[in-house]
Amino acid sequence: MTDLDLERLVGELRGIAGQLAARLPPGLADAVQAWAAARGVELTSRPDLAAMRFVVDGARGPHPVYLVARDQPSQVLCYVPAQVEIDPDVRSMVGELLARINWSLDVAHVELNWGTRELRSRVGLDVAGERVTPAMIDRLVANAIAPLERYHDALVAVGDGSELPHTAFAAAAAAD
Amino acid sequence: MTDTLYQTAVGALERLGRAPIADGPGALTLVLEGTHGPYAARLRVDDERRALFLHVASPVRVDKPLRRYPVAELILRTGFGLPVGGIDLAFDTGELRYRVGVDLGEDGVLGDARLGRLLDGAVAVLDWVHPALAAVAVEAEDPYFAAKELGVEQPHD
Numbered sequence: 176m177t178d179l180d181l182e183r184l185v186g187e188l189r190g191i192a193g194q195l196a197a198r199l200p201p202g203l204a205d206a207v208q209a210w211a212a213a214r215g216v217e218l219t220s221r222p223d224l225a226a227m228r229f230v231v232d233g234a235r236g237p238h239p240v241y242l243v244a245r246d247q248p249s250q251v252l253c254y255v256p257a258q259v260e261i262d263p264d265v266r267s268m269v270g271e272l273l274a275r276i277n278w279s280l281d282v283a284h285v286e287l288n289w290g291t292r293e294l295r296s297r298v299g300l301d302v303a304g305e306r307v308t309p310a311m312i313d314r315l316v317a318n319a320i321a322p323l324e325r326y327h328d329a330l331v332a333v334g335d336g337s338e339l340p341h342t343a344f345a346a347a348a349a350a351d
Numbered sequence: 352m353t354d355t356l357y358q359t360a361v362g363a364l365e366r367l368g369r370a371p372i373a374d375g376p377g378a379l380t381l382v383l384e385g386t387h388g389p390y391a392a393r394l395r396v397d398d399e400r401r402a403l404f405l406h407v408a409s410p411v412r413v414d415k416p417l418r419r420y421p422v423a424e425l426i427l428r429t430g431f432g433l434p435v436g437g438i439d440l441a442f443d444t445g446e447l448r449y450r451v452g453v454d455l456g457e458d459g460v461l462g463d464a465r466l467g468r469l470l471d472g473a474v475a476v477l478d479w480v481h482p483a484l485a486a487v488a489v490e491a492e493d494p495y496f497a498a499k500e501l502g503v504e505q506p507h508d
Contacts, residue, residue: 281404306459
């Protein structure tokens with residue numbers, strides 16, 4: 176599985192590439208740094224830049240997490256790449272599985288780059304000039320990781336063509 | 352006494368000039384005006400979790416089950432890169448919607464601006480993707496070309 180390259184990830188985001196080097200708005204920078212310090216998260220890129228990468232341990236293994244903040248519009252975005260390979264011949268089946276997964280979710284979206292087959296979970300928050308608290312970033316990250324933990328087996332099975340999407344989804348849903 | 356998140360949402364919607372209608376416990380319905388017609392929206396507020404969930408129905412429906420595969424492909428092609436929210440397809444019924452959720456945690460604040468941005472963002476995405484959804488769902492357009500019409504270019508199969 177690919178561990179997404181931060182520069183490339185950020186370059187893919189519409190309207191964000193030119194802002195990578197921009198300083199975070201003061202309140203947003205404080206919020207992100209306070210959150211990292213309070214949670215003991217080790218930042219692997221400069222925290223004063225608009226993007227950072229760190230690792231969160233989940234039940235299904237470590238998840239690389241990308242947290243991106245930008246201004247105009249002010250947003251905080253969280254991306255978690257899935258540790259899953261997608262066979263190009265079964266992308267339509269994966270499309271069905273992702274439709275079923277996303278219909279069941281309340282905050283995150285699990286998405287696939289049709290060309291590169293990168294699979295990831297995403298949560299975005301519009302800041303809209305209001306305060307971002309450490310608890311909000313906690314929830315942002317947790318919501319982004321949750322579907323990759325819950326649907327990991329289904330994503331692997333459909334992604335390698337060994338299972339049909341509706342049965343894989345049903346099995347994951349029944350496991351609750 | 353502090354307002355509940357639900358009360359805060361109702362107040363914010365009223366100040367934003369919306370007309371929310373109570374729709375069961377913790378839920379509100381409202382109509383959002385967009386280029387492709389009024390969109391029916393439902394805002395659910397979970398006070399215990401301190402979270403809001405906005406669902407906005409697309410007027411497009413994928414009636415033919417086999418068209419749901421190319422529509423799912425279109426959603427993936429156009430959704431990869433959206434910063435906030437996204438389009439969902441109910442694979443068993445063909446319904447389409449925009450969905451966004453905000454989890455405020457124990458101390459996050461719901462202000463008028465934040466709620467207004469949620470509503471405006473929903474309309475912007477639905478207006479943007481509507482022609483492509485209609486073309487793929489109803490007119491059997493190839494999702495690659497429909498996405499390309501929107502300015503999203505990823506390799507064809």
